[in-house]
Amino acid sequence: MALLQGVLCRRRFRKVANGTRATNEAGGTTLLTVLIAVAVLYFARVVLIPLALAVLLAFLLAPLVIGLRRLGLGRVISSVSVVLLAFVLLAGLGLTMASQLTDLAHKLPEYQQNINRKVESLRASGGGLINRVTRMVTSVTSEFTPAPSASQRPQAAEEKPVPVEIRRNPFAPLELIQKLLGSVLSIAVTAIIVIVFVIFILIGQDDLRDRLIRLGGARRVNMTTRMLDDAAHRVSRYLLAQLIVNLGYGTLTGIGVYFLGVPNPMLWGILAALLRYIPYLGIWIAAAMPAIVAFAVEPEWVKGPLVFAIYFGIDLINYNFVEPLFYGTSTGLSALAILVAAVFWTWLWGPVGLLLAIPLTVCVVVLGRHVPRLEFLSVMLSDEPVLTADTRFYQRMLAMDLEDATEIAEEFLNERSLEDLYDSVIVPALSMAEEDRHRGKLDSTRQQFFFDKIRALVEDLAESTNGWPAPNPVETPAGQGTESSESGRASSAYRVGIPALQRTESPNQASNANGAAVLCVPARDKADEIATLMLTQLLQRRHIAAKLVPVHDAEDDSLKEIADTPPKIACICAVPPFGYTHARHFCRRLQEEFSHVKRIAAVLTEADSEDLKHRQPPIPADDLATSLKQAVAQMVALLPPDGAPAR
Template sequence: MSETPPLTESASSSVGRITLPRMATIVAVAAVLYVAQDVFLPIAVAMLIAFALSPLVSGARRMGLPMLTSVLLATALAFFVIGLFSLVVFYQLADLAVKLPSFQANIISKLDAIQSASGEASLMSRLMEMAASINSEISGVLPGEGAATAQPMPVQVVQPSNPLEILQSLVVPLVSPIATTGLVIVLVIFMLLERDRLRDRFIRLVGTADLHRTTQVLEEAGGRVGSYLLMQLLVNAIYALPIGIGLWLIGVPNAALWGLLTLVLRFVPYIGSVLAAAFPLFLAFAVSSDWSAVLYTAALFAVVELITSNIIEPWLYGANTGVSSLAIIVSAIFWTFLWGPLGLVLSTPLTVCLVVLGRHIPQFELFDILFGDEPVLASHQRFYQRLLSGDRIEAASRAEELLEDMTAAEFHRDVALPALLMAQDDRDRGVLSPGQESRLAGVGMAVVSDIAALLAEDSGEARAEPQLRITCLGGRWPIDDVSAAILAQSLQEEGAEVRHRSYMDLTPGGLAALNLTETDCVILCFLDSTPTRASLLHIRRIKRLSEGLRLGIVIWQMPKDLILEGAAGPAPVDPAKLAEARSLGADFVETSLEGAVEAALQDVPALPLPETQPRKRASRPRSAA
């Protein structure tokens, strides 16, 4: 599947921005979904079942069956399994209801033992009093030894109900769920039959100008939701089978019921396993004479959960749902509020659909930004944000995290230098205060030092004797010093002996203190795309200090692959400034890290300083004769 071209930054910022009308629209849609849940809930359930059955229908079609036959067979099979599941659960619940009174004495004895162990009255004593009260009420209602001395009860004559009233009392409560189930079945059948036409109508609704993007939305949404439902069902079945068998071996009543409920409850994100374990633990507490059954049940759920979460799920899930963990929890709360328990089960698939829409359709980008699991900022943007906040620990941690997957040179080229160029752009626009610039430069220098320490730890081999001695200086501002330190580190990794100095040393006294007679090459680094002529005139001043000294100018430029089409960002380097630097005597002029390193390491003689025209001097005015 080919990747969809990314949205431009300008388009992304305008489309993904949270505005008051957009928030009002979202609130209005949520209100409609809540009020009209009787309409939308069957549609949502039918849509997800259709997603899950779509691969079965496609497989039947490949076997040569007609479309109608394939749809009817898949639908009949699915709802037969659902009906059989419901029947077994209903039978098990009825059987459990009959057995519950027999557990009463065991529960009371256990609570009594807990109260005796605790000594004083506590929560358990109150539970004991409540259980005794319930027991006395039950004993008063049920016939027993005291029935002969019981007070006569008043007799109330009730007219017998006619058959129509009895039928109405039985049928009316079942009309709504039966009608909803029938509606879901009909919707599933027609969604599967009309899926090609529904796809075409969705494309026409979104727009035919970008069929590639719209088609990819449908393919990814169907693939993610369908694979999620089927894989989750398979994982839940693998989880529920040993749970049911284990509970049966432990002796927990109605083990089949708890196995089936575990299969369903694990569709609930994060808390499904806890809910599935709560009921068997209570029954194990109720039926066992000691605590062994409770401990065995807890151990069973813990072991199966660990194996499933750490081995089976990573093995079966080829890719995740594309939704962040926090978004899954928030969406579960939201959909449960709207549609109750069914909304809790449907929350993850519905959120997956919204994220896929937002990933490919600009109008829905808000959902991908809020709920997606992919970073919404580029690496250099995130790193710049850490630098801007002045948090050295966070910035260094981010750098170390990125260095696990890239070399130091790649980090400097694709992350650190682009982040500094963003800082220079903010400075040019007047939004970066001097205090922020100073703090940012300090954090940047600290991160470069931390990277140097990491590189020193990783390089166990002895370095060869350096052949070149190079000095890197910032051009004009504190952030230029950081870029010079980055270049110095890159040159040092290539085997050169490198010094890094601040832009504040570009004074006559500072340059004299540098003792450039022992240096082969000096490099001035500028983040400003149009450095002033006064800054470039340092070329002449430095070259005059030592004969044969090579001097390079680096005017950093954002890598082309990090520039989004139509995006506002650092201005490109002015070619006139490159030519001006050469005319002033620069031995090389570069705009990239690779070019600067390569040019600095060349063992070539320095270019002579070009001749300059003598300055014009004001002539002394002649005295009047």
């Protein structure tokens, strides 16, 4: 047996080593690919920025084009009409903002006196403190600065004339006009390029889709199609939802500053709607501008903070109520991923990168979700849980954090039953621990902590009624207290380490003290014994008399000596990775000692029980189960709750 296990372990280690080597090589290639992609994005940003803007606008306008095509218009007419309409609206919005800014610039000289008065009052209220702090810093600095020596003092004869350099005014009107014209011309050229890109993308979207699918490979049509559909759905939904939310935000903030009496409320509403596209910083900039104007216009100081209160109050409502309704899980990005994306794309492409950060990162996450070599991008950036409950539970137990592990179990119990907790969380954790133990990866300290604490946790869960009805209360003789006192003593018993099976008896157990209907036997290890303990608990909650045989008794003693009377069913519990071998060995022993007892082998693996039955060599058992829930169901079918044999 030991030789067979050693051979299996060596084969598994060889496969793991080969897989690790291949993974390292693939990881190096993937890292090089990512670095090349980042370099291309940086050096080709002059071309890629207009293209990225055009693609995002095409995502936003594509539903309108599809709607016009359904009305009977051609592809070219629909695309050109929608794009021209969109840019006419944007141009009208820009003209409105320019008009509002011009009006505000004409009004500002009227508020000059009010601004001067506020600055003087601020200086008067804080000037004394500022002057005192300045004098103190100067005095302390002079104490630590050594006086210059006589040789270091400048001589009058050695003094040189100060050179005078005549420079032109850097803000000459002609140069200023040239800079403004250059900026306007650059923006206009970029806008024209974006318009042309959007028109051609919308006109040839079917052809572009086919080319992308062909680029993905003829054998990957399914994956490429799902990836394109996923990206289009997420980005389109996000852009549409953000447009609706930002329009509502701009409208409400414009109304708010209007009632506060801040000039040009339409301008501040438009800026609020536009700047909210910028993650994190946009709302601060949008709120600061009308607050500064309120500071200049009003003689009081209260309206500036009120402007911030309006902006952030509405944003708080949006964040907690409106955005979850419209966005849902459309982006699939975590909060940290949004922050990292904003920093990364701003570093890469400047302010435009900050504007495009979320949509571009959504596309990156979708790419990682469907391309195996880029899966790390989806793992790092998406908001989907990356660890299952059993892996999280095992990790916290390895970290020797019993509090977090217990919290994971309690959260699982809030939604699922105790049977599901055992089968879906604790048994897989036991299996992972056994695999690490056989590979020599689990040190003795963690091994002892894991098995001791997980057994204590299972015993504690026997007192819980979450997810499964508890046994009927045990009748107590007069003078021995109520069930609440029994519960208190049980809790105390748990704290001092008394096994739970000695303190949670069902009525059927009490009436069947001389024997058990089911004999639950661990196949070999501590993990098998803990799994057997869980099975015994579940049977007792079904009011079936069950007896747990400790693993050391099962190895050293005869089972006939352990069982007072022959049981009706003997169930062997085994946990992977060597559960099948151990269960087969123990079933042979049961066949020799209890030839007339029905034998059930609970090999707690992910394999199907039917597949397990066809495995060679077979387990000499009457029935096989691959989960505790299945094993309990099989025994309940054979034994009614009173423990008598089923007819």
